[in-house]
Amino acid sequence: MRESETPDTERVTGKRTMEPATRRTILPGGPPFTVDDLLTFPDDGNRYELFDGSLLVSPPPVPPHQFASLRLVRVLEDAAPPEFEPLPAVGLRAGRRDFFVPDLVVVPTEAVEETELMFRPEDILLAVEIVSPTTEARDRHLKRAAYAAAGIPAYWRIELSEGPSVHVHELAGDEYKPAERYDAGEAATLLAPFGVRFDPAVLVRPRA
Structure with a gap:
């Protein structure tokens, strides 16, 4: 799996968190991401946030x-x-x-x-x-x-x-x-x- 691809499973380490999206999305660029990178992401229904350059990915709220x-x-x-x-x-x-x-x-x-x-x-x-x-x-x-x-x-x-x-x-x-x-x-x-x-x-x- 490439670094810029959203993973299938949740991973939590110290200060960095990545959670599963509702579907697999290929994202431009790679970590550490910047806010400017975030502006180029596709509108796929997920909520993308950044913490120290690491993605925080959430599906649409229930x-x-x-x-x-x-x-x-x-x-x-x-x-x-x-x-x-x-x-x-x-x-x-x-x-x-x-x-x-x-x-x-x-x-x-x-x-x-x-x-x-x-x-x-x-x-x-x-x-x-x-x-x-x-x-x-x-x-x-x-x-x-x-x-x-x-x-x-x-x-x-x-x-x-x-x-x-x-x-x-x-x-x-x-x-x-x-x-x-x-x-x-x-x-x-x-x-x-x-x-x-x-x-x-x-x-x-x-x-x-």
């Missing part, structure tokens, strides 16, 4: 994941002042060889107006990841460390398998403080990047 993402966008839109915008699945260029696609972010409205392709770390006030079985280690460890290193003030991790629960990390120096956990059935009252209060259970609750 319906429960998308359902929760939509519900959270609605919660944040209802609470957000006009100067903030919640956005799903945007590009975040954290460095020449680091590129992520958070499930949801909150950015200043003026940054949306000024950004054509991808956001900078200083634009991101909140990054959110919704954990799925194929991204558990990535969302709980790798992305938490990467977002902290990029200086993103707040990171939320949504664990659907826990009812769901919301784990809230706030930046202290160059790393996040231990998470505050909010479970379904209790009110998560959060102040950053703006005040919002919601029951995590709403993320999996059908519309009335």
Whole structure:
């Protein structure tokens, strides 16, 4: 198998992670990849991210994941002042060889107006990841460390398998403080990047 070909099996080593795609794709170039390389990749339905030049490959999100993402966008839109915008699945260029696609972010409205392709770390006030079985280690460890290193003030991790629960990390120096956990059935009252209060259970609750 050539270096630029997506593998069939998951491989995890220290800082580098590659996960299976939904189908085999021949990618241009070879590792370590840059963000500029990523722009030449085919639009094959997979989500491509970079960590230190190594590919992080995810298949399209499953319906429960998308359902929760939509519900959270609605919660944040209802609470957000006009100067903030919640956005799903945007590009975040954290460095020449680091590129992520958070499930949801909150950015200043003026940054949306000024950004054509991808956001900078200083634009991101909140990054959110919704954990799925194929991204558990990535969302709980790798992305938490990467977002902290990029200086993103707040990171939320949504664990659907826990009812769901919301784990809230706030930046202290160059790393996040231990998470505050909010479970379904209790009110998560959060102040950053703006005040919002919601029951995590709403993320999996059908519309009335």
